[in-house]
Amino acid sequence: MKKENKFKLSLQAILTDLLFWIYIFGCVSFLINHWFEKPIPSSFVVIFGVAVGLISFILGLSVARKVFLPTIRTAKKWYKSFWGWSVFLILLITFVVGWNLVEVDLYKLFTKFQNAGGIMSGIFNPNMDILIICLTALAETIYLALLATVFAIPLAFILSFFAARNLMPRTFLGNTVYIIVRTIATVFRSIEAIVWAIIFSVWVGIGPFAGMLALMIHSIASLTKLYSEQIENIDPGPVEAIKATGASTLQIWIFGVVPQIISPYLAFTIYRWDINVRMATIVGFVGGGGIGLLLLQQQQLLRWQNVGIIIWLIAAVVWIMDMVSAKVREKLQEM
Amino acid sequence: MKSMIELKNLHKVYATGTHALKGIDLEVNEGEFCILLGLSGSGKSTLLRCLNRLIEPTSGDIIIDGMDVVAAKGKKLRHIRRKIAMIFQQFNLIKNLSSLTNVLTGKLGYSSLVHSLTFSQHKDDVKTALENLRRVGLKEFAEKKTRNLSGGQQQRVAIARALMQNPKVILADEPVASLDPATADSVMRYLGELNKSDKMTVICSLHFLSLARKYGTRVVALKDGKIVFDGTPKEIDEKKFKEIYGEDAEEVEIR
Incomplete structure (x- = not known):
């Protein structure tokens, strides 16, 4: 030693x-x-x-x-x-x-069940009268998740190339760009969407727009990371072959890299939308609008039957999204 | 006879400290079919990749068809690369694209970005690509994704892609090492044909002496980053073979 x-x-x-x-x-x-x-x-x-x-x-x-x-x-x-x-x-x-x-406190856990009686009976007797209002709020949530994902895609797509070690040359400029993009993505990702929602609800006011911005920032950061890892895992052979034909750097990226990553990118993106719908509910709680905000209001008013219908709707949407995205990703794997 | 490739005192030292090429001097004339022999790690792949600067040589000169390869930068380098096609052991096709698109990528060095994005709209490019696929006997596979092709077919697509470049030199890095013997011979036959009828200069690394004898006009053997033999395939007898591959080596016939 x-x-x-x-x-x-x-x-x-x-x-x-x-x-x-x-x-x-x-x-x-x-x-x-x-x-x-x-x-x-x-x-x-x-x-x-x-x-x-x-x-x-x-x-x-x-x-x-x-x-x-x-x-x-x-x-x-x-x-x-x-x-x-x-x-x-x-x-x-x-x-x-x-x-x-x-x-x-196990004593409380096993003896104070009746305290939750209100919410439990609310869940089993949901108030169907406010279904339309709930569906409107739910649509808000789904669409804000969708927009957040859609806006995040192009930015993350471009950034991911600069955050991929195998594409950035090991020169001073290459290293600097790589480190800056990586660091920003990591920092933005480590700040939870709920914190972004608090920031944006002050910035642009409480509502779905703030929630969309929060989810978008978080999505950009996390998609950049997922995408760039996908680029780092590509087969370097075709890239080398395209380079050998005399192609320019941009042509190498478009013909050697993009075809290899397109289907995993789609899979990640759909998965991200799925996550965003779930997170949109939580983000709504702190001012991001949509069904989350409605849930918060009804819970504070102790309207347990209204809370009941909201919970059922959220569960249904999450369940359906989960199934759809799993199916689509399965199909993409076969491509 | 015109000299096509000229190497002077070529060295390559990797960042890891490996001295892969130790002063290679080599002149290859136009129309030669030059076989590179040598153990894995003897420097064959490094040498081939230095010729089109996929690997940066550490020192020395490379002249191909009168052009200084080492000094070239940016656009100049890309223009030199167009004239040097490369074939790889793992074929290096983009597996989820069609054979036709893969062949069209051979034209990238000649195309602007916009042009290359609309390849399928340009009738003359598609026509040349199909013609090249026909030459390697794969015209009916044009629309098939290359992942669904056999190894031999994939390598032939790669040859068609190389033809798209209209190259003067073909570098082949163990083109048949992943193929079965019969397929290997058919792929070598296509390379041989390009060499004879299109007068393309071929440098091809191989492990099989039988194929070297059948197709090569010249054999250059590397050992430990240096040239240890340079002559005709016929001159390699058992003694020379052991010099190149070590005392324990036995020649294996593939037929």
């Missing part, structure tokens, strides 16, 4: 051990505070964590030793070793802390 490599590994190991034990003592102090209402200063947590971490590391028994620098002393069955019991402890304590943080 190289010297600097060993140094780096040791550093990683020590840090891991310290964080490992600081976390355990942090959990312990949370539980003590939670159960006995005795706050423990964080300096205590750090001091105990660092102490136990360091000692176990120096003795060569710790978890990080096992992971980064395995020796004879750590090569035992887990239940016969210190690291084994440390891992057991951290898993156990994480579960206990999680249980308390989430306020898991």
Whole structure:
């Protein structure tokens, strides 16, 4: 092993051990505070964590030793070793802390069913009188999902070429374009559509247009990623062959790349529309319009029979979309 | 006789550090059918791909039909490539397009973008493409997607595509390595015919000496990035064969 490599590994190991034990003592102090209402200063947590971490590391028994620098002393069955019991402890304590943080209460779950009686009876006695209003809102949702998908396609299609490693030359310009497009797509995708909906509902006002914009941004980012991965998986042979005929770069893309990706692109796009219809409901909740907004309003008014019909309609649409898109994608695979 | 291809001290070092070509000097005359022999990894594919700059040579000169290939850039390079057709081991057709469209892509180097997008509207292009398909005996397969064709048929479509370029040189990178022996011979026969009747210069890498003897007018053998033999197919005896392929090699006849 190289010297600097060993140094780096040791550093990683020590840090891991310290964080490992600081976390355990942090959990312990949370539980003590939670159960006995005795706050423990964080300096205590750090001091105990660092102490136990360091000692176990120096003795060569710790978890990080096992992971980064395995020796004879750590090569035992887990239940016969210190690291084994440390891992057991951290898993156990994480579960206990999680249980308390989430306020898991099985008593409520099994005894307070009657609280949901209103919504349950609403679901089984949906109010058919507002069917027309609901269908209008539902149409809004489906069409906003459709438009979001349609608007996203051309942009994502073009961007995907610049986000494909195998198409971007490994020059300064090529790398820069690739990294910029990739980064923007990743950042925009990691921001949930619901957050975009909040932003756009302030920007253009509450309504389906805001929802459409939110879904569009999210769709562009995620289709760019899916599309470009598809390009990276194409057979390079035809591209090479087209290049050898003396074709220009654009001709190489159109004749060597596009025919290979067109049917997976269609499949992804239809899948995306399917996702967008589902997300459009959620986006509606925060101001994106459509059936989601209607559901929110009726729920706040405690009109459970109206909520009932809306839930049935959403379920039906999601179910139908799911089936249709699965069938279409199946057909595309055969092409 | 006119010199068609001239290589001077050609080197290729890959980014990984592999020295694939170590100073190749080679002159191929117009109308020759030059067979490249050598083990996998001896540099045959690299050499062929340097000739049309699918791979950038590290140093050295390449002159093809009087044109400096190494110095060419952009449009100039694409114009040189039009005259050098290439055939691949894996055929490299676009599998979900028809044979006809695949053949038409051979014309891309001669077409503007708009022209190439409307290929099927240009009667003379389609006519030439069909004529080339007929030459390789596949006229009735024009509308078929190439994924539904057999290996031998696919390679013949690839030859028709090469013909579209109206090339002076054909580079063939193990064109028959994925085919059964009988089909291999028929594909080689088409290449041989192009060489004889169309006077195209062919450089073709192969593994079968029997095919080399039957179709080649000249054999160049590579080993470890260097030329270790240059002569006529007849001159390769058992001793020479072992020099090229190593002591343990036995010649396998395919018939």
